[in-house]
Amino acid sequence: MTVQAVAPGTTRVELVVNGQPRLLDAEPRTLLVHALRDGLGLTGAHVGCDTSQCGACTVLVDGRAVKSCTLLALQVEGRQVTTIEGLAAAGELHPLQQAFVDHHGLQCGFCTPAMILTAHDLLARDPDPDEEAIRAALRGNFCRCTGYQPIVESIRSAAAELRGRP
């Protein structure tokens, strides 16, 4: 074997988070969500159900929405991880974030970072999704305030805003 096994103890892991290389100590079993929250202090990824159902832990890996409670930190070593903290550029809210503010797309806010990041993946594939496509994409994201209607409206609005940009 040319591959060095990572023993059960703690090891130094380099993650690329929001464009920055970040070092943290993790075990092989450390889940990405815990590495982000406890290792790097990025608490925008939430632990909701912890069973891959609710989607509150959603982050982007290489632009794709994933559930960070169902990935090991080591699995994404060297990949581009984007959390909600990395979405606003130079202090200006991303159009998705602004649309959620404008359209009251959140009530308690617990599901919001994940909703926005899942929508980010959707809009990267389909810049003009209809309501059905948006609801299908949000299937793995639960809002327990039952605020889906303004969430869908927020995403449609952000899609239009993004399409209008050069």
Added chain:
Amino acid sequence: MIPARTEYVRPTSPEEALEALADPDAKALAGGQSLLPAMKLRLARPGLLVDIGRLDLAGVDTANGELRIGALTTWDELAGSEAFRRPAFAAVAECAAGIGDLQVRNCGTIGGGFAHADPASDMPAVALALGARVTARSRDGEREVETGELFVGPFATALATEELITDVIVPVPPPGSGSAYASVEHPASGFALAGVAALVRPDGRATIAVTGIAGRPLLLGDEGELADVEVAGDRFAPAEYRRHLAEVLCRRALDSARARAEEDA
């Protein structure tokens, strides 16, 4: 929930992966969408995770007149692949698009799903209906296993622990064929209470397979006969209800596959 302590390797070639998998306490980690939840619940406690996720085993191509799906092809890639636009293969994309949710489909792989062999998993029914087989590799070599023989029971396959699925091979049906997948899902888990895949050939003959109603996916007769199937039920969906669903879904899948066969060239 945090999985039990384990070791971890990330091999850079299939050969390295097979070396690592020779450890009887090792388990291959692909997308992790089944294995990691099982590890969090302590239903699985491998001493060594062999992360095969970055091996070059993803993608769909044609070889020897058959479709070859790399084991690490994700459900999302299957759902969007041009290879399954043809009506004869429509069941593959239709089924993949309904698995889990966007986040799960972005990570979960066909090889990982088949190796996990959840009795309510959707794609095994499609694989059976299309007559697919898997290529399994170990240090001793390579062999092919018909999917009809791969799934032997709940979470159990005919593969040895050191064998790794590298490809899923799907024979190309003759022009004028159509396929479809129809299911009714448990509203909370998203897994199939019953799911039926059908392939209809130009001569009208059909191959039908069902998942979710027994300990493993099953091939049915030409008409989807269920009389001889021992249907399993639980408190959410009793056996008689699942049997009823399977009968209705057989008709739906057949109708849809027949309509598609007329569009296939």
